[in-house]
Structures are given as C-alpha cells and as structure tokens.
Amino acid sequence: ISKKLEPFQYTVWTEFTPLAIKYNAVNLGQGFPAFKCPEFAKQALIDATNSDENQYSRSQGYLPLCQELARVYSSKYNREINPLTEIAVTIGASEGIMCALLGMVNPGDEVVMIEPCFDLYIPQTAIFGGIPVGVPLTPPTPGENQWTLDFDRLEAAFNERTRVFMINTPHNPIGKVFTRQEIEKIAEILEKWPNVCIISDEVYEYITYDGREHISIANFGNLWDRTVVFGSAGKIFSVTGWKTGWAIGGADAIKKITTAHMWNTYCSNTVAQGAIARMLRIADEPYIGFPNYYEWMKNEYTRKREILHNLLKNATKIGVDPIIPEGGYFMCARVNPSLIESSYLENTTYDFAFCRWMTEKLGVCAIPCSAFYLDHHKQDGENLVRFALCKDYKDYEAAEKLLS
Numbered sequence: 001i002s003k004k005l006e007p008f009q010y011t012v013w014t015e016f017t018p019l020a021i022k023y024n025a026v027n028l029g030q031g032f033p034a035f036k037c038p039e040f041a042k043q044a045l046i047d048a049t050n051s052d053e054n055q056y057s058r059s060q061g062y063l064p065l066c067q068e069l070a071r072v073y074s075s076k077y078n079r080e081i082n083p084l085t086e087i088a089v090t091i092g093a094s095e096g097i098m099c100a101l102l103g104m105v106n107p108g109d110e111v112v113m114i115e116p117c118f119d120l121y122i123p124q125t126a127i128f129g130g131i132p133v134g135v136p137l138t139p140p141t142p143g144e145n146q147w148t149l150d151f152d153r154l155e156a157a158f159n160e161r162t163r164v165f166m167i168n169t170p171h172n173p174i175g176k177v178f179t180r181q182e183i184e185k186i187a188e189i190l191e192k193w194p195n196v197c198i199i200s201d202e203v204y205e206y207i208t209y210d211g212r213e214h215i216s217i218a219n220f221g222n223l224w225d226r227t228v229v230f231g232s233a234g235k236i237f238s239v240t241g242w243k244t245g246w247a248i249g250g251a252d253a254i255k256k257i258t259t260a261h262m263w264n265t266y267c268s269n270t271v272a273q274g275a276i277a278r279m280l281r282i283a284d285e286p287y288i289g290f291p292n293y294y295e296w297m298k299n300e301y302t303r304k305r306e307i308l309h310n311l312l313k314n315a316t317k318i319g320v321d322p323i324i325p326e327g328g329y330f331m332c333a334r335v336n337p338s339l340i341e342s343s344y345l346e347n348t349t350y351d352f353a354f355c356r357w358m359t360e361k362l363g364v365c366a367i368p369c370s371a372f373y374l375d376h377h378k379q380d381g382e383n384l385v386r387f388a389l390c391k392d393y394k395d396y397e398a399a400e401k402l403l404s
C-alpha cells in the first residue's frame with residue numbers, strides 16, 4: 001500500500017458494522033437509516049429512469065438537480081445562487097469533501113477542524129499532505145448537555161500556514177447545533193484570515209431539536225466566496241446508498257471541487273440526481289399530516305431521541321450517562337468503566353473495549369468516540385460512545401430489552 005494510505009487502513013465502520021452482523025446485534029452504530037425511504041423517493045427513481053435519465057451527466061452536476069438546489073438554497077440563503085457555477089454534485093458529501101480538500105490543500109498546509117470531528121476529515125486532509133489541527137470542544141459537565149467552543153483556543157489555531165477551516169453543524173457525533181452567536185464569533189475570526197477556505201458540513205441541516213435554528217456560516221460577513229457548504233440527499237431522504245450529495249458556495253470555491261471531481265469520477269449518478277430533483281419539489285408539499293416532508297422527518301427523529309434517551313437512562317446493564325443532542329443523527333453517552341470484562345481492555349482504549357463488549361456480550365452495537373479525535377487528543381473521546389437515532393422503532397424496543 002502507498003505511504004499515503006499506510007497509516008489509514010482502519011475505520012470504525014469496517015469493524016463495527018460487520019461485528020454487529022456477526023453477533024446478530026441491534027445495530028445502533030453506523031449512521032444509516034434502518035427504516036425504509038419514503039415511497040415518493042422510490043417512485044422518483046422509477047420516473048427518472050423511465051424518462052431515460054440514465055447516461056453521464058454534466059460533470060459539475062445534472063442541470064435539473066442544480067436548478068432545484070439553486071431554488072431551495074437561494075431562498076434559505078436569501079441570495080440568488082447560480083446553478084451553473086455555485087453548485088457541485090458529488091458522490092455523497094464524503095467524496096465532495098475529499099474533492100474540496102484536494103482542490104484547496106497543498107502539502108504542508110494546515111487544516112483547522114473542531115474536535116470531535118467526523119472521522120474521514122483527518123485521513124482526507126493527511127492524504128493530500130495537509131496537517132490536521134484539532135481544536136477540541138469542551139464537553140458538558142455531568143447533568144448538562146452543551147458542548148462549548150473555546151474561542152481563544154480556536155483563534156490560536158490559525159496562522160499563515162492555515163489553508164482550510166472545517167465546521168460541522170448539526171454535529172456528528174455529539175449532536176451540537178452551533179448557535180448564531182457562536183457562528184458569528186467564528187466568522188469574525190475567519191474574517192481576519194482572508195486566504196482560508198471554509199468547508200461547512202451541514203448534512204444534518206434539517207434535523208434540529210427543540211425549535212433550534214440551523215445556521216450556516218456561508219452567509220456571515222463576506223465568507224460566501226470562499227465557503228463550500230455540504231448537503232446530502234442520503235441524509236435528507238434516507239437514501240444513504242444512493243451516495244449523492246452536493247456543495248453550495250462561491251463560484252471560485254466550488255470550482256476547486258468540480259476540478260477535482262472531473263478527474264475523479266467525472267460526474268455523479270445521473271438517475272439518482274434526476275430523482276432527487278423531483279424529490280426536492282415533492283418535499284415541500286404536505287406529507288402524512290405535516291406541512292411538508294422536512295417537518296415530518298424532524299418529528300420522527302425527535303420521537304426517537306426521546307425513546308433512545310429513556311432507554312439509555314434505564315439501561316442498567318451498561319450504566320451510561322446520555323448527553324441529549326441538539327440536532328443530527330446521534331446521541332453520545334459517557335460510559336461507566338467498572339462494568340466490562342477485563343479481557344476486552346487489553347491493548348485498546350476504554351470506549352473501543354466497551355463497544356466490542358456490548359456488541360458481543362449484550363447484542364447492541366454503538367461506535368467508540370475516540371475514533372473522532374486526532375491521535376494526540378484521543379483521550380478526550382475515551383469515555384464516550386455514540387448511539388444512532390436513525391434506526392427503526394423496533395430496534396429501540398429490542399435494545400431496551402437487551403440493556404435493561
């Protein structure tokens with residue numbers, strides 16, 4: 001294997017999803033919906049293939065989808081988004097972020113990211129010779145739920161080598177939704193570094209709880225031109241296997257993505273793009289008793305958040321302390337070091353031992369949170385594990401029986 005990939009031959013996803021299957025465990029680990037996607041999504045895919053939208057599309061994105069995305073995001077951002085130059089469609093946000101980093105980072109450049117962070121930011125940065133610089137959030141004190149950002153520490157992370165800043169809201173894994181005040185303060189710091197590009201991962205943009213507002217950094221100050229904001233059809237419509245996402249942002253910043261994407265896969269899946277263009281229109285219409293599909297989805301995740309929270313509070317066999325998320329697909333919990341069998345603790349961190357033990361011995365799978373930290377900060381995640389909110393009601397019923 002190449003020197004570039006040598007250090008990155010492991011991911012939690014390839015360990016824990018097969019482990020859950022092997023032990024026939026309830027999989028509250030990897031974040032993909034365990035319920036069916038909406039019927040209108042299936043129909044849209046049939047309609048798109050029947051209208052022969054089956055060949056390569058325009059490299060930057062299939063025009064009908066780009067036009068729909070321009071409509072949706074122009075009203076959100078209160079600016080006229082150009083579907084030809086300010087949108088890129090990629091093979092999920094994951095490929096999009098990889099293309100953004102390829103287009104932005106030169107060897108030796110620093111990429112500032114807030115930790116914990118979605119695991120792939122770290123190898124994707126390093127593969128292109130970038131140096132990940134982590135700014136860990138301060139965890140909530142027991143009984144509280146809010147993770148906080150130390151702005152002095154964030155400011156201190158920037159220097160003349162900083163090339164990219166990455167932010168994720170609503171956050172994976174901790175479920176933080178950055179407030180308007182927090183985003184404003186981050187934007188003030190970024191205004192002082194005009195050569196820094198901004199990657200804002202907002203794939204859980206529609207999933208916020210307790211009336212919280214999703215705020216995008218793209219609209220603050222004059223950051224638009226150097227920001228790319230990622231969205232995901234997989235997350236919005238529960239079709240993660242379609243692997244279709246997009247970036248919205250200033251034309252120069254988007255061009256960095258499309259140039260990389262053109263040499264990577266040239267274009268994304270056309271029939272999925274055609275279907276998603278149709279789905280974005282349908283999503284605005286009334287849906288199963290809700291004013292639109294997005295409200296229905298938010299309500300579903302809100303219900304599951306409550307179910308999972310109660311389940312974890314009462315899970316006497318694992319004695320964890322759940323932290324209530326403000327948005328997104330996940331709920332983290334602090335783990336109790338006294339429960340697990342000592343054989344699991346050899347040569348590993350506590351969170352990994354706990355997740356392996358719980359999957360193999362109790363039949364419930366979760367994800368260890370030290371996977372979301374840089375090597376020298378891993379101790380910050382060692383007492384935390386992540387449970388998914390995007391599973392079926394029957395999964396939570398089964399997990400409740402197994403854990404209490």
Ligand code: GLN
Binds near residue numbers: 013030031032172
């Ligand atoms: N985003 C999902 C998660 O966090 C899945 C990640 C993946 O499969 N790479 O669980």
